[in-house]
Amino acid sequence: MTFLSIKFLVFILVFLIAYKLTEKRMLAQNALIVLGSYVFYALIDWRFSAVLLAVSVFTWLIGGRIHDRSSGGKGGSDDADTVGASGDGKGDSDGIDATDAPGGGKRLLVFGVSVNLLVLCFFKYIGMFKLPGGLAVIMPIGISFYIFEAISYLADSYTGKLKDKHNLMDVLLFLGFFPILISGPIMKAHEFLPQIRREHVITRENLEIGIQRFALGAFMKAAMADRLSVAVNAVYASPSAYSGMSLLWNTLTYTLQLYFDFAGYSNMAIGIATILGFEIKENFNLPYLASSPSDFWKRWHISLSSWITEYIYIPLGGNRKGRARTLANIMIAMLLSGIWHGSTLNFLVWGAGHGLAQVIEKAASFVKLRKVSGVEVAEMTAVDIASDVKKHKVNTAVNALKVVLTFLVVNFLWVPFRTADLGMTVTVFKRIFTNQPGITYFYVYTLAWLIVLVAVEICALLKNEGNNPIKPMDLSTFKGKFVLIILVLLTGMFAYFGNSAFIYGAMF
């Protein structure tokens, strides 16, 4: 069951009515969310609910014990940089420190995290092995997301970021919260759990914001991403048939598809959560406007990169253990990110590619730091005003170039992310860079949606310092109503439901 289905529409309507009825009764409301979440998940596959329940109960049990035993656990602040922040020499804020005082809490933490990771690895990588009797193991949808949330719960219990001990219902709600269960955003325990301990009311403001967010997400997913998937699937099914230029165009198509799909789903998830009165952090911020690989990861799947920073990069030492170790930590974090995304070698290559890009960026920043710390500083302060203006223009051009270069790196790194195997990745790149002849195919919707995205990005640069400029409108005005209706109707018009080539009945 996806958000864009009749089944979900019926589910959410029934749920919202019940939710409204339980307003001002926190416990009842939380119980309803838990019930609703498990019903939602069971409607996809009841076995998935069983796995989620088992993980939740286990995590709660271990987390509770960790909380009890971790006396003196560090309560670090929550302003960690994301992986690949430019080297400014400052130490990162504390997260889980590998050299924390040992004790039962730490052992339990290691145990709890290990079991969760084992569960994840089992479902993720069992497909690589041939099982006896033709047995097949289905990976529960969303497991990658809620396992990470479970680890977050254990870690935050250990570090003391979760001041209060939480009951089973809280943990069931946190890990099973249906708006973000399937595809995130990944919430950290210390960000989400405090929200559970207050009443939630469906306010008019939240309803308006949530509906608009959901509508935008639906358009991005159904009309933009799904339509782009037509071309991507066709070309990657037979890449050898297409010309080099067509394949190049298709890399752009996939770059856009992935963004609209994931960001669209995040928008829908955040929209639903907003209606319910929960605050979910933004997951995307115009990632293709990034001016560097590290900036990209501050804009793309922000919840994941933030999680990796807090629970992997910083515990490994972050940038506090010297330059070589910083670079190694970046690479390790990105490799793990690759593995998290998928079980094949492609994803490892993708992760390594991003790791390498950030390592190069970081290493370059080390060189720049060394340069300005010396004599050159005095020379720089002597520059006159006319030269400053020239510098600004050069800086704008340089920034534009950085954005383009970053985009190109990201765009090409999406190829191994999408192709079936490394052999196909090589085929695609070979055909592109040697401009092989083949079928000419430039999907028109790539151009259409690219124009839309570029227009939004220009708006972002002019009006919001390069950040997402799209804000919810006031639905009490005619303009707000009109824009929402146009968006919904456009979704209906352009949503891709399948190949309509031979649907004769619809012609008349």
Add this chain to the structure above:
Amino acid sequence: MKNFVKQLSQWILALICAVLILNLLCFAYYHPVHEMPRSGGATPGLMYPHMWGLYGTEGYGIQTIDSYGYINPDLPREKEIICVLGSSNTEGFRVGKGERFSDLLNARFGYKDSLKFYNIAHSGMFFDDMVRHFDGLCSEFPDMQGLIIELIWTKHSPESLRAALDQCGFSEENDTIGALTSSLTTKQRIMIAVKNWVPLLRLFTNQYETYKSSKSADLDFAGFLYSDEGVSDPAEYEQALNEVFDMMRSRFDGPIIIVYHPMTTLSADGELQLSTASTDEIFRRGCEAHDVDFVDMTDAFSKAYYEDHIAVHGFWNTSMMTGHMNDDAHRLIADELYELLREKGIN
């Protein structure tokens, strides 16, 4: 209460404005024609005359409906016409004006202000449907000089071929465009006007049909096309086919050309896969035995792909090697037919 009324009015007005604007967009994106079904004649239905159809959902083409209810430029017909019968591929709504193979043939034979090759294609019409309407075709077009039939596949069951021998016929009172339009009720006329002026509704209907179809497991179209299933008894098939051709020849003794164009798809390693079947050879034999020309586009399509990297199906707003014939396919068919027609002295 006042605020509630104001808000409700705004919602209604916003909806009306949005629908008007997007409906306007539909005139350039999706404006299908209206069909009037009939029981007899060359086809199962005629299009409402003097309308235009535009399909931007697959390819992009605008075609007009003439005064007879067929998809042709509104030009006078030659005294002796060559009827071009086929499915939605031959209708050609997905290709531009003048790019259908029937239009190309008119142009190549020098017919600029009249129609020699008269397109009477109808979507969803396959060989067994064409057989069932054959008597109707001959009656509706008594001055037909020749007939071109477009075919996607030859896999028809002997039962369906024999059932098609039960002819529809043609009735001047009921099956002409005049009869159909004059018998329209006021309600039907209003519906036609609404469909013509509110194409947005048709688009949403099309979207809904596509959604329903995507959820249905009834027909695995590709599975049917690219497998050799469907005709379990070749001998029975050949016999039924001969009966069909006998019937056709008993009604019409002029030139009949069957253009067979298989569907295409690509394998993972870029090889072209065609929906040819074992019944193709039986069909070819049947044609030869009844003095019917069988033009098989398999080689031409293969050559176009391997030598010139041309995909004969698909468009830049869908995917290549799927769906309907594009302008390249129409051009290739026109090339083959032009040579054949010249050899036969038909022009």
